[in-house]
Amino acid sequence: MNAKKVHIRKRIEQVQRYIEENLDTPVTLEMLAEQCGYSTLYFHSIFTGMVGEGVKEYQRRLCLQRAARQLLLTDKSIMNIALEAGYESQEGFSRAFKKRFDFPPLKFRKLQPQYNTLSGGKLMNTTTLPTSDLTVTIKNCTPITVAAVRHTGPYANCKNAFKTLHKWSRANGLYGTYRPVVGVSYDDPRTTPQEKLRYDACMAIPENFVVTGEARKYVIHGGRYACCIHKGSYATMPQTFTAILGHWLPDSGEELTNHPPLEVYLNCPSVTAEAELRTEIRIPFK
Template identity: 35%
Template structure:
């Protein structure tokens, strides 16, 4: 990862400038392999946080933005060039004519061949494109400026030794993994009375297929804990964290993440560290109503 420009703090304007630089790079390199690692490196953000910052500021995931940018270019190529539809499809990173046509039709409301044939029949025709209902024009992209309140504090944490189970798949299914971890530790008498339940989430569900999502489901333990079976041991690093409080059901956590990364972070002067965020579950969902649940989202920050 590139080293970020030396600075004690980062302003809202710099957050937006970094994202604008990334957007410009995408526009100028649509033929390139625009991976998460490449774009995060370009913007001087950790891959762990780049996708959330991009989504919260731009209003869509970077993958969705790249896909639309390539489709927008394909639209122009269909009108202004003699490239075959297959060549245009391959340039847009689709492996087949059929997959390109399907995606193009979903985005614009008509097929590539319909567009090309209509323009050939009458070069002065302009298709009536509906850019509402999930098919916005690239010109509609704007930086996220709406202020959304989120309760945030800055904390310096000591290292947290944890036992954990790796969860693969839908994050809404981590409850079963938590139950298995807690039952196993309780049976082995390895869970202290003051144990903390937390989850470390390595992937953003907006940018990763559900079946590939990775999370470490954790319970704090003593530092001399010995891993066994499929239960591992790790230490959540000490350091400075911005902590946002989410009050309510877990399925609404995304709203707090968006406010945290899209509204609070660019105004805070802080930069995230190269470390995934984690959640501490202050209340027990087994004994607490969903609307009363309290979750603390910990964003590791420099400093």
Template identity: 30%
Template structure:
């Protein structure tokens, strides 16, 4: 029974990832059951059993999730976002968005309630089959950075990210087009209380001082040194899989020792620029 359950889990995971990769396509039951390698007579019940919602609702949530990022981090017209999400009018989009996230698209754009957003989109986590990481040892150069410190629930990180993006746009001191963007988690969100979680959101700068600002952005450095680095592909929601695999699989067999600095992420692209499946993140593990 366990083997059967694992096979079904991986089938449903394939379907979820396929949906994420084809949000702009017409998706029907026969197509999705083929992806799952499951009889179409049983597919919907298997999906519902594992995910707790129908494929139709999952597709709608995936489209609204993408639309919410467009609203929060881009300046597209709401009607254009609505059409991309598959709605025939901004009115229909507004009704669906408000029913899902409590706020209208305009309200969400002005002041997103990320905590409620996370609660709506908190779906069951399906275990993934581990992939073989391609780990490289690099000499990471010291980076001068500007950063905003997020302290509190991981579900509110996007509020801090929005502040940092606004600072970047207003000052031009760490332009997103020509600067690197890093995240430094000082604790594990899976093992600490929400109020104890800390993540620094950083961008490289060419100067060592940052003028006082209302966003709470200050200057700092990421120290240079040897690092093991592995690339994570896809959603940031699954980045813990790559992190844990580095610690669990690579580190014990590497003969390397950890340096006294947290692991950190280099976000190569962003959810408001590319589809989620195209996200690229390098995970760095500082070593001696």
């Protein structure tokens, strides 16, 4: 097997072991991502795709499984078990425990005589990934000179930045000719407060074009990208992103960079049915 394939899997396995050995220690995505050498934006999707659940869900599930063993095999109080599992109240612990094991803690404890017949139960919040029709190709992409309007806040509201960009393009004589429209997401909404998320709405422009006003000019990094067409709603794009990083990447033999991923919009949402939207996701590689 390619050494890079093993390397990626080994990194994630090491993170899993670290979480398992430090269940009572708060861990952050930033810390775990740094251990792996990835940005948090990429790390969480790789972990989720390979493990089947996010870091917090993984740690929470292991804590609840430990709590289940304690209920069955010790005489610790439910409150103490709840505190050890990271819950501040017995009520919150009971709700989470029942969701995981289908029984509230007290009733579960009474199952002790049937301990040997219990099964593992269901995973919490397992992510369903659209991998069956996932087609990823490696492309050498040229740098793109763009005019960009920055949006800070929930990604769902980035359309306001595009409105500003379109208004700017009309005022500068660029509207009406086909120019690739690109979105650049800098932050992971799972690790960054919604009000601090950074996103650039971009439009390709001639290299020598002078940009003034509400837009700023910069060059999007060129090079090797893993490219995949996302079909349908922009709201489900994170699932395709996770599928690429969590299912395709580990066996690809490729290595990520820390440049942000790109979303190249292939048609216009104002004149295209949601189911017919097409977006090329580009993830930069070394």
